[in-house]
Amino acid sequence: MTNSHPTAADGPQPPHEPPAPADPAQPPHEPPAAADGAQPPQGPPAPDTDSRTGGAGGNPNPAEGRVPTTHPHPTTHGLHTHLVVTRPTFHLDITLTAAPGEVVALLGPNGAGKTTALRALAGLTPLTAGHLRLDGTELDRTPPESRPVGVVFQDYLLFPHLTALDNVAFGPRCHGATKAEARTQAAAWLDRMGLAEHAGVKPRRLSGGQAQRVALARALATRPRLLLLDEPLAALDARTRLDVRSQLRRHLAEFEAVAVLVTHDPLDAMVLADRLIVIEHGKVVQEGTPADIARRPRTDYIAHLVGLNLYRGRAEGHMVKLDTGPAITTTEDLAGDVFVAFPPSAVTLFRDRPTGASARNLWRCEVSGLETHGDQIRADLTGELPLAADLTTVAAAELDLHPGAPVWATVKATQTHAYPA
Amino acid sequence: MTKADASGAAAGTLTGGPRRRRVRAAVPLPLLLPGAVALVFLLLPLVALLVRAPWSSLPSLLTSTEVWQALQLSLVCATAATAVSLVLGVPLAWLLARTEFPGRGFVRALVTLPLVLPPVVGGVALLLALGRNGVVGQWLDAWFGITLPFTTAGVVVAESFVAMPFLVISVEGTLRAADPRYEEAATTLGASRFTAFRRVTLPLIAPGIAAGSVLAWARALGEFGATITFAGNFPGRTQTMPLAVYLALQNDPDAAIALSLVLLTVSIAVLAALRDRWMTAS
Numbered sequence: 001m002t003n004s005h006p007t008a009a010d011g012p013q014p015p016h017e018p019p020a021p022a023d024p025a026q027p028p029h030e031p032p033a034a035a036d037g038a039q040p041p042q043g044p045p046a047p048d049t050d051s052r053t054g055g056a057g058g059n060p061n062p063a064e065g066r067v068p069t070t071h072p073h074p075t076t077h078g079l080h081t082h083l084v085v086t087r088p089t090f091h092l093d094i095t096l097t098a099a100p101g102e103v104v105a106l107l108g109p110n111g112a113g114k115t116t117a118l119r120a121l122a123g124l125t126p127l128t129a130g131h132l133r134l135d136g137t138e139l140d141r142t143p144p145e146s147r148p149v150g151v152v153f154q155d156y157l158l159f160p161h162l163t164a165l166d167n168v169a170f171g172p173r174c175h176g177a178t179k180a181e182a183r184t185q186a187a188a189w190l191d192r193m194g195l196a197e198h199a200g201v202k203p204r205r206l207s208g209g210q211a212q213r214v215a216l217a218r219a220l221a222t223r224p225r226l227l228l229l230d231e232p233l234a235a236l237d238a239r240t241r242l243d244v245r246s247q248l249r250r251h252l253a254e255f256e257a258v259a260v261l262v263t264h265d266p267l268d269a270m271v272l273a274d275r276l277i278v279i280e281h282g283k284v285v286q287e288g289t290p291a292d293i294a295r296r297p298r299t300d301y302i303a304h305l306v307g308l309n310l311y312r313g314r315a316e317g318h319m320v321k322l323d324t325g326p327a328i329t330t331t332e333d334l335a336g337d338v339f340v341a342f343p344p345s346a347v348t349l350f351r352d353r354p355t356g357a358s359a360r361n362l363w364r365c366e367v368s369g370l371e372t373h374g375d376q377i378r379a380d381l382t383g384e385l386p387l388a389a390d391l392t393t394v395a396a397a398e399l400d401l402h403p404g405a406p407v408w409a410t411v412k413a414t415q416t417h418a419y420p421a
Numbered sequence: 422m423t424k425a426d427a428s429g430a431a432a433g434t435l436t437g438g439p440r441r442r443r444v445r446a447a448v449p450l451p452l453l454l455p456g457a458v459a460l461v462f463l464l465l466p467l468v469a470l471l472v473r474a475p476w477s478s479l480p481s482l483l484t485s486t487e488v489w490q491a492l493q494l495s496l497v498c499a500t501a502a503t504a505v506s507l508v509l510g511v512p513l514a515w516l517l518a519r520t521e522f523p524g525r526g527f528v529r530a531l532v533t534l535p536l537v538l539p540p541v542v543g544g545v546a547l548l549l550a551l552g553r554n555g556v557v558g559q560w561l562d563a564w565f566g567i568t569l570p571f572t573t574a575g576v577v578v579a580e581s582f583v584a585m586p587f588l589v590i591s592v593e594g595t596l597r598a599a600d601p602r603y604e605e606a607a608t609t610l611g612a613s614r615f616t617a618f619r620r621v622t623l624p625l626i627a628p629g630i631a632a633g634s635v636l637a638w639a640r641a642l643g644e645f646g647a648t649i650t651f652a653g654n655f656p657g658r659t660q661t662m663p664l665a666v667y668l669a670l671q672n673d674p675d676a677a678i679a680l681s682l683v684l685l686t687v688s689i690a691v692l693a694a695l696r697d698r699w700m701t702a703s
Binding site (some may be wrong): 122123124143144145146147149150151153157159160161170171174175218219222 | 600602603605606607608609610611612613614616620621624625
């Protein structure tokens with residue numbers, strides 16, 4: 001919780017509110033205990049005043065001018081939730097915490113429950129059990145319209161009958177701003193997103209990247225304490241995706257509250273998020289920084305995503321005996337249940353049993369599939385040890401690889417990486 | 422062989438262009454003959470109406486006070502009935518499309534019942550409910566001094582009863598086809614469910630509401646059975662166009678034809694207004 005700053009009081013403490021910028025976007029009917037009331041007051045969205053640019057920094061914003069007062073539970077800042085949603089065919093049960101300023105990605109295959117988790121956070125799907133606390137306020141039973149939560153939907157769901165400006169102004173309007181105020185705020189948000197000249201355009205005239213930014217502006221315009229993004233880049237073609245991803249990264253870095261994004265694309269998750277939570281079958285299977293998860297995957301799904309061969313076994317010193325039979329020699333000296341991972345590029349293939357090589361990490365396999373992978377060929381092997389191997393096109397031709405061909409595969413111990421399971 | 426066949430072939434060569442040689446599978450006679458008869462059967466009465474229309478005396482017929490009165494009353498009552506249907510029917514359509522409650526299917530069946538109910542039966546039922554001695558009507562009379570039967574308001578009630586289901590069904594269908602996630606998006610932006618309906622859903626389903634309104638209005642304009650049963654046939658007060666047509670046919674057939682032509686024109690206009698919605702299948 002390096003990002004947690006003691007400025008946002010978690011209880012209703014109106015006496016300590018600074019007199020300065022009254023936020024017209026505040027809902028007048030908001031219950032006093034709601035998290036919005038504890039939000040650092042901010043002026044209209046001027047790009048340079050209300051956010052700490054530069055991303056990872058979690059310094060308290062001096063503009064907030066809030067004197068730290070009563071903090072019975074300083075750890076309640078940010079998001080603390082245990083989401084349980086039970087359906088006849090599906091069960092989601094995940095615990096999720098995030099500090100203000102942190103970007104968390106829920107990564108997982110289709111049907112893992114990522115979107116259900118997001119809908120539960122937004123209040124669109126009711127929780128079967130568990131709890132949801134945001135900046136110290138219980139939100140389990142709060143209807144979606146009263147939650148300080150902003151959502152960027154997968155296909156954006158921009159209201160087709162409203163201009164980009166009125167789409168962004170919709171939230172402030174619902175929070176009690178007058179039409180003129182709401183439009184002024186919306187114009188500032190669009191300006192910040194570099195869309196000032198598209199303010200009067202209906203959504204269908206916007207490009208994918210522009211629509212994505214309007215959707216982000218619309219979600220941010222309500223000044224949420226929790227920003228949810230559902231597959232924010234999935235609707236874009238590969239070319240715009242690169243651009244939009246870096247822009248989104250910048251905007252998320254400027255966002256001062258919790259952001260949770262859902263994606264099945266590991267690259268999006270690793271570029272955009274500070275921390276990844278990998279979900280499979282409605283459960284958290286791994287959690288950590290992108291680098292950590294890329295280096296030490298714990299399930300086949302993640303290993304496949306980050307392009308590693310992954311095995312589970314029991315280590316005795318430098319030898320890991322796999323559950324499936326064969327053994328792998330590693331450089332790490334470990335004991336007990338471990339994972340062993342190595343990249344496909346570390347594998348060397350031979351047509352005949354290599355005579356000079358040591359017998360360590362040598363397995364007899366059979367080619368089950370071949371596919372081009374950039375300028376490389378990725379060979380899927382079955383046999384003693386199922387693995388993926390990368391080799392050059394020339395090498396593949398020399399080896400005369402074809403499905404069904406017998407090969408010998410070796411991996412140097414120094415190329416493997418073992419870590420406790 | 423038949424006239425329809427000949428004209429169809431002619432149309433084919435006209436629209437198909439010289440280079441388009443269509444290989445036409447033979448149309449089976451058991452389908453072609455009844456189909457042609459049906460077409461003639463549907464068109465013949467309308468043709469007869471046009472053939473026998475007193476074109477020369479038409480202007481004077483249509484400007485007579487009686488016709489003018491009936492036309493005015495019809496337009497006012499049909500529009501009022503459409504307004505009633507909109508105010509009450511759109512919320513009902515929303516409830517049917519967007520909420521879950523026990524017996525919803527049954528309620529929807531009840532809503533569509535007036536669509537298939539003989540209008541006269543509807544009129545009788547309205548009398549029993551809202552008549553001076555009706556189940557509710559007696560209280561309306563006793564407490565508020567309101568009598569609906571045989572008044573202009575009664576005409577509006579009768580027409581609303583018959584027309585509202587058209588609007589409800591049309592709007593409900595549009596609502597079901599509309600993406601409910603727009604409403605969800607609106608609620609995440611802080612809109613209450615009603616605000617989401619008013620500012621997002623309503624504009625999105627506006628075309629469906631317009632189509633339903635036109636349909637309901639046309640149905641109300643042509644309403645005969647329920648109106649004459651519940652509201653009677655008093656010129657200037659409850660005598661709408663269809664009633665006037667029926668009455669005029671007894672003593673002044675030319676006036677009846679003239680009035681019918683007006684209603685036919687309105688029907689064609691309605692069809693034209695809705696062509697995008699229902700004529701695109703062809």
